[in-house]
Amino acid sequence: MSELTLLLIRLAFLAVLWFFVIAAVGVIRTDLFGSRTAAAGPRKSAKPTKPAAKPKSKKGEPRQLVVTGGPLQGTTINLTETPITIGRANDATLVVSDDYASSRHARLFPQDGQWIVEDLGSTNGTYLDRSKVTRPTPVPLGVPIRVGKTVIELRK
Amino acid sequence: MSEMAATPVPLPAKRRGAQLLMLALAVGIVMFAYANVGLAMDGKVPAGMLTYGLGLGGFMLAAYLVLAKWAPWADPLILPLVTLVNGIGLVMIYRIEASKAPGASATNQLIMTGVGVVLFAITLIVLRDQRALQRLTYTAGFVGLFLLISPLIPGLGKSVNGSRIWIGFGPATIQPAELAKIALVVFFAGYLVAKRDVLALAGRRLLFIDLPRARDLGPVLITWAVSLGVLVLQKDLGSSLLLFGTFIAMLYIATQRTSWVLIGILLFVGGAFLAGQLFDHVQARFEVWLDPSRQEFFDRELGGSAQLMQGLFAMGAGGILGTGLGEGHPYLIPLSFSDFIFPATGEELGLTGLMALLMVYALIVERGLRTSLAARDPFTKLLAGGLSFLLAWQVFIIVGGVTNLIPLTGLVTPFMSQGGSALLANWILIALLVRTSDAARQPPPQAIQNEGLTQVFQR
Numbered sequence: 001m002s003e004l005t006l007l008l009i010r011l012a013f014l015a016v017l018w019f020f021v022i023a024a025v026g027v028i029r030t031d032l033f034g035s036r037t038a039a040a041g042p043r044k045s046a047k048p049t050k051p052a053a054k055p056k057s058k059k060g061e062p063r064q065l066v067v068t069g070g071p072l073q074g075t076t077i078n079l080t081e082t083p084i085t086i087g088r089a090n091d092a093t094l095v096v097s098d099d100y101a102s103s104r105h106a107r108l109f110p111q112d113g114q115w116i117v118e119d120l121g122s123t124n125g126t127y128l129d130r131s132k133v134t135r136p137t138p139v140p141l142g143v144p145i146r147v148g149k150t151v152i153e154l155r156k
Numbered sequence: 157m158s159e160m161a162a163t164p165v166p167l168p169a170k171r172r173g174a175q176l177l178m179l180a181l182a183v184g185i186v187m188f189a190y191a192n193v194g195l196a197m198d199g200k201v202p203a204g205m206l207t208y209g210l211g212l213g214g215f216m217l218a219a220y221l222v223l224a225k226w227a228p229w230a231d232p233l234i235l236p237l238v239t240l241v242n243g244i245g246l247v248m249i250y251r252i253e254a255s256k257a258p259g260a261s262a263t264n265q266l267i268m269t270g271v272g273v274v275l276f277a278i279t280l281i282v283l284r285d286q287r288a289l290q291r292l293t294y295t296a297g298f299v300g301l302f303l304l305i306s307p308l309i310p311g312l313g314k315s316v317n318g319s320r321i322w323i324g325f326g327p328a329t330i331q332p333a334e335l336a337k338i339a340l341v342v343f344f345a346g347y348l349v350a351k352r353d354v355l356a357l358a359g360r361r362l363l364f365i366d367l368p369r370a371r372d373l374g375p376v377l378i379t380w381a382v383s384l385g386v387l388v389l390q391k392d393l394g395s396s397l398l399l400f401g402t403f404i405a406m407l408y409i410a411t412q413r414t415s416w417v418l419i420g421i422l423l424f425v426g427g428a429f430l431a432g433q434l435f436d437h438v439q440a441r442f443e444v445w446l447d448p449s450r451q452e453f454f455d456r457e458l459g460g461s462a463q464l465m466q467g468l469f470a471m472g473a474g475g476i477l478g479t480g481l482g483e484g485h486p487y488l489i490p491l492s493f494s495d496f497i498f499p500a501t502g503e504e505l506g507l508t509g510l511m512a513l514l515m516v517y518a519l520i521v522e523r524g525l526r527t528s529l530a531a532r533d534p535f536t537k538l539l540a541g542g543l544s545f546l547l548a549w550q551v552f553i554i555v556g557g558v559t560n561l562i563p564l565t566g567l568v569t570p571f572m573s574q575g576g577s578a579l580l581a582n583w584i585l586i587a588l589l590v591r592t593s594d595a596a597r598q599p600p601p602q603a604i605q606n607e608g609l610t611q612v613f614q615r
Contacts, residue, residue, distance in 0.1 A: 021519070
């Protein structure tokens, strides 16, 4: 085996090793550069039955629920058409272990392109910005919702 | 609402295809490495290439199938990344064995990899929900402590190379500390979920740092005492540093209080300093660390710097691009197949190769921390965070040790070093990470009707 061949094999091996690393980074680039807008596809075709609400809701429609405060800070949940429940119960979408939260504390659900927050009869209440949520209330983008010590908000 | 049913909710991608492709690539790289070793050493493709390559490929395919069936939402990268480091480790051990270094056995390591994959599969199949571990908080704590001190039990423990960290059943020996660390991470996670509010909120503020209450310091002090006990009684610096560092990191993740990190570092530095004053073997490590090239230390029979210096020479000989696989002299480094596999690899792959390997470790840890961020309940968050930190910290301790950044402590390089117990324990760790990432990436339960209070759960 000649020196030159071995040199070429050596360089090729290092190149392949780095190719693997770069390929791996390629697989997770969604983590690094934000989520691909896969969710946007189905959303565009959604709800032709409600044309009135459509133009307004399409623009500022939230895609993510972000926990901005409390022990779960940093958690994000991608919003689909599914309602999101928040509470201490194990079957909640966002499980908070917090003495100030109830088992089934609040839920968020989409309606006519808007997300609505509803308190599920919690002991300590759910707050939208500064005001207590007493009946289902629409949630604007970027306004904090407080459940116990956890703060969440909707983002695009 | 029939419109809704027609266009189902978009689910996050499982990326099974990408995973299979990356897995195939990893196995391909490992086979390439085998071929390279054979070509460089004997001028022909070695007979073992197909056996080892296909053996590894078969094990990983089995692991993939188990993962696809029982944890379909798991992160697509963890398994291929682990396959690559495990495979490169196998190649290096094969190569060191071929250079007639005593003790190296690639066949053993391959068998252990197989057993590791079996344990990985069993963990995934048996543990369907990682939150079940939360109920075992204190059990895990006791099991961990028992495993940690079991080598000290007369008749069970064995002393090898001056460290009493082995237990033996007849010919078979295992290093229980490797399994103990996982049990202890489970314990820390469960304990901290219950106690973190007290740890974070009660206490006084003094000069920028929040001082915790004296009684809340209890668990920290106990862990500190245990890790120092391990250090003193078993002469195992590595495990003690690993244990204490992981606990402090998890405490920090749970409470977000810098004061705990400061207290932890102070305690450890104090303890280590004290141990250095009191015990010869610890002191010897410090001396060697500060001046490894001194002839007196190099010639010292036990606890000298010869091994460390040989490792540094090897990495120096490798340079930027390395000597090429099969063309270095890894047999010159004592124990180059276990603790010192990293410098041995560094000689043959050079800085470029080592950086790629460190990137792979970093990516595994990144996937783990990402899982921790995405997890929906605090226990899973802490567990995933703790396990990934454990892995990262272990790589740091051993790589820092062999490059003389920190005092050298005997720890294995995860997945690369020869050594059954560590490999098995790390495969279980990866199974737990895969299980948590499956739970974290799983989409929330889908509603049957749009009026979503009745929900379907996957069990």
